[in-house]
Amino acid sequence: MPKIVFINGPNANLYGLDPSGTYGSDSFATIEQKCRDKAAxxxxxxxxxxxxxxxxxxxxxxxxxxxxxGIIINAAGLTYTSIAILDALMAFDGPILECHMSNIHKREPFRHHSYISKVATGIIAGLGLRGYLLALAAMGEMVGEGA
Known part of the structure; x- marks a missing residue:
């Protein structure tokens, strides 16, 4: 069974606390459970x-x-600032998917540049929880093919 590490960065634990906000109404615990169900x-x-x-x-x-x-990562605010995370990802040999709950390109200009994109095999942004589940499905195909 292939192992996938799905890393969420700062403040992701606050998802769902402001249902009218950028990240929707699903709590982080709900998102995690739905991802675990999809992975199973x-x-x-x-x-x-x-x-x-x-x-x-x-x-x-x-x-x-x-x-x-494989690694799926939503580094949240560190996406735009962390060269150290980029360096660590550059040392990983498998596929890397960058995943964001919101469409970072429709937001503030500083969010339009991602250090992680430099090493990402693919990027999913703006689809909320659906994007997380799509990332798992895509990664499952990639690691199943030995990518």
Whole structure:
């Protein structure tokens, strides 16, 4: 069973607290459970993580080098600032999907540049929870093909 690490960055744990806001009404716990259900359906061993700390995210990316076949990452605000996360991702040999709940290109100009995009195999943005589930399905196909 392929292992996928799905990393969520700062403030993702607050999803759903402002149902009229950018990220919708699904709580982080709901998003996690729906992703776990989808991963089980796809035959994927899913490690679903969230941290508000850049160093922790880097540690998880480095650990993924040992036993994960793919990484899905929503680095949230660190997407636009962290060269250190980019460097860690550059050392990962498998596919990397960048995933954002909102359409970052319809938001503030500083969100239009992602360091992660430089190493991402693909990018999904603006589809909310649906984007997370699509990322899992796409990653399942990629690691199933040995990409």
């Amino acid at each position: 359906e796809l035959g994927i061993d899913l490690e679903f993580l969230q941290s508000n700390h850049e160093g922790q995210i880097i540690d998880w990316i480095q650990a993924a080098r040992r036993d994960a076949q």
